[in-house]
Amino acid sequence: MFTSCQDEVIEITEPNETETLVAESTLTNLISATSIMDGSADNIIDNASCLSVQLPITVIVKGLEITVDSREDFKVIEAIFKEFDDDDDRLDIVFPITIILANHDEVVIENRDALEELIEECRGENEEDDDIECIDFQYPISFSVYNRDFQVINVVTIESDRELYKFIKRVTGAEKLLASLNFPVTMELADGTEIVVNNNIELQRVIEEAKDVCDEDDDNDYGDDDFTKERLDEYLKNCPWVVYEFKRFNQDNTEQYKEYALNFKEDNVVVMRARGGDLLTGTWSTRVTDRGALLKLEFDNIVDFTLEWVVYDIEDGKIKLFEVDGNRIIMKRNCDVVIDITKERIANYLQECLWRITRLNIEGVDNEKEYIGTPFKFLSDNVVKLRVNGEDLQGTYEIGVRNAGFILQITLDGRPDLKLEWLINFLEPGLIKLVNANNQMILTRFCPDGDEDIDYIGDVLTNGEWEVALYEDQDANETENYDGYVVGFNENGMLFAEGNGNDFRGSWLAYRNEGLFLGLNFRTQDEPFSELKHRWKIVEITPNRIELKDLNSNGEIERILVLEKRV
Template sequence: MKTKFKFLVLLPFFALLLFTSCQEETVEISSPDEAETLTATSELTSFISATSKNDGSKDNIIDGTSCISVKLPVVVKVRGLEIRIDSEADYIKIKRLYEEFEDDIDRLDIIFPITIVTSEHEEITIESAEELSEFIAECKDDDEEEEKEIRCIDFKFPISFSVFDRDFQMIEVVEIENNRQLHRFMKRVKKSEVFASLNFPVNMVLKDGTVLTAENNEQLKRIIEAAKDSCEEEDDFSKERLENYLKRCPWIVYEFKRNNQENDEFKQYAINFKDDGVVTMRSRNGDVLTGEWGLRRTRRGVLLKMAFDNLADFTLEWLLYDFEDGKIKVYEAGGNRIILKRNCEVVVDITKERVKNFLQECLWRITELEVDDINKEDQYIGTPLKFFENNVVKIRINGELVEGTYEVLVRNAGIGLEINLEGRPELKLQWLIKFLSEDEIELINGDNEMELERDCPDNDEDVVYIGEVLVNGVWEVASYMVLDADLTQNYEGYVIGFNANGKLFAEGQGNNYVGSWHGYRYEGINLGLNFRTDDAPFFELRHRWKIKEITPNRIELKDYDSNGEIERVLVLENIQ
């Protein structure tokens, strides 16, 4: 019997000249040509080994890094909910919770201890978040001589190797079922502990699912090399790329820890990395600090240096150990860590011109107003503001436009805003702008706070539709539930109407209430109702309601508590 093998010779080629055999059954081994010959240090051997490394990128939604993976099952906490992740398919559970609200910061906490798997398929027990951060930072070492993982192509298992002894007698055929087995086998090959031939054909699978077949060593090398180049394009961790990435948008401090102490004081600080090594930082009270920044590449990885004269906590050279779309993590030994989240709408460098331009775009709703420890925001439900070029401001109340003036001021402490409307002295306070984005302005005056949110209803088809439905009907309260209590009867005999100019009215039982309404989008579609009365029962309906269902004949509104639980449900039906 004669058997022919194509194989990877993992011994210097001249050793074949010494090959002799004396066995009962002769095996004829055809010598590969020189182009297919591999040694323990050859490029293709390295390619196969790099392809077999553990791919840590699949679970980045959990650990935020590609240099390790978390062994499943694992329990994580998202939005206060504990979720058990049993398989890769369960990652979608985390993503859905992240996407539930558009404007919040995604946070995930791992329940420790966990087991991590390194790129070398080594399993290590991790006891805490601090230990995990330190391990991730260290595993980002930038050693050019180290064999780097190739993540964008995989072998389609099973594959097999024919194993030979030092006399090139075939010992066995080894079946390989997964990357872990392959990586361990290739380690033995690279150390010349075993001599083996890869049995062709083998199939390779690209990230997009494309299957490529290699019939020999040269074809296999070309397939992996082409895929490797695409990996390098995707994973380029270059200084230039990072520099542009940092400068593209402002960054918000999501988590800050120095010397193992978490400091909430710096949360929501806005950082702007500029050209020429200038960095500006805006605190929550509106103060702006200017410092220097820079990047440099080392064997450890890319280091981000920040230096502020009056902010020692940030002045350090931080190891940038992970970045993904919209989030950056930096670390330094001793329990120092910062997590930044990108927010392209935040304005760090606030100017008078920029504020005026923002104000004159669309309408603005007063969503928070606290003066002398008294909450006054309810007075402004359904009453948006409109700012004009000539320092005129108008507020819509009961369907009527009330005119006043406003002024954007430059003060030593920053940019200020005053709004002068008759009978509303709280708006005329000398407000200082502490936060500015295209959609939100936060202002302070001592311990007083005000928040404005931009509202562009004319550009939103859903909001326009809501207005059309409301105006073209006469409505009654079909149901009003507060938890399990049915209070619908309190509204019997009343009819409710909506005018196109924002006027809201209710008539019945000898009473006549007039107020304001406004439909808008914020984390969904909302309806602000303000009957402008402290009398029962309509004072209870003064609220910013979530619209859960709307048709020409029925509107269902809901009110949620801080935990997302439904507190009240209001249903209006068209009786026209």
């Protein structure tokens, strides 16, 4: 067996002449075509899909000198080009530069004339070429290399398209290397779908079926706004779209329309859900002109959206619309957004799982830290329970309808910051946003049932008592402040710390949120345990050790907390 750096076991192909790659076979040519360098991503710079510029380079766009050191900078150039509709989109390259050819060779180019010579050797926009861009190998992969007696003499690991292309050249060139691909291998389609293949026959079929099913974008239109009408229509109808940015006549109306959702339906009907749940029905249509793809929206009761918009840019999951005179909409696709809100649907979402308060702002004061480790449970009989210190505080909730939309009213004794009539202004299966005058609350769904990681964390935490082995705040080691204390976790969600004549009680909750987290809430204002009230990211957990970190918005470590099992 051969083990790759991904700890994935790959079976070495037994010497078998029928599985060996043949120099002129269809499969060998297909493998080679998937490994050709695709140069279409940087056409905004070189206007050639068969070559690519090696980054970083410096370009001058409309008098601005821009250092391009990542693909994200292509969007900066595009934004400058598209700022005005009737000007010259000129880009000058600061030479010398290095060009990467389709065969992955690198060539240093000293001037524009030399670059133009290479560009002329490429095929034109959207002409058929040899490279396959709609499917890729997921690396690493490996090949068994044989001698003439079909005995394995080497195993070659491939980490990139460049290495694969060079290896296949050894198979098809003068060396006539005898080799076979070691299965299984994983292929990735342009939309991110992964397909596992187990032999040469499957591999050839998968590549042939996928090689022409995506837009290779081998043109100089820079973005994906070269959709046909049919593709644009399907793209719009695929899922609801949520407004992320909105400008009308150069006035920023984002605050007014943010989180409005549009659902493009058949028969040219579009349904818009405003904040609060109001539904507005209009019409939509598309056409493709010399200006590009156009999207026409018409609503009787909301004129700001009523316009024929130019499809400015389309990225995966995002669409940008604009029109002259300072009109602009940016929308993001969200397949979970609920357009047609009903009382029953709200109730069903609330009753599905537990809910965490992830934001609670009352009259400008953030109160959500008080609810770390204290999940809600909404029951079918209008009973709501809030787990605090391992015990359930019971109250009631009601879903109602007002002129402004649907509301959620929560009544819990001793919790005046929750006892408000909250307007539901955003709803999806895992997230509910509530507002009331100057107040805001966000509930995030938490479903622990069946989550093996959460079950494991709970088993480890509740099996014994713990000590603070390390607490670092920035560069200060404050571990000694916790000497003499024992920390424990009860199965009912109660958290405690005992020692030095003190007995603190609180709440804990392990949950998943783009990673695993542990919420600690010692309900005290006294140090040192007041400092540990936080939603900690779980970095490592074993039966005897738990390492937690507090990361800032830039991903930098602010604090470290390590708990070790008490012997």
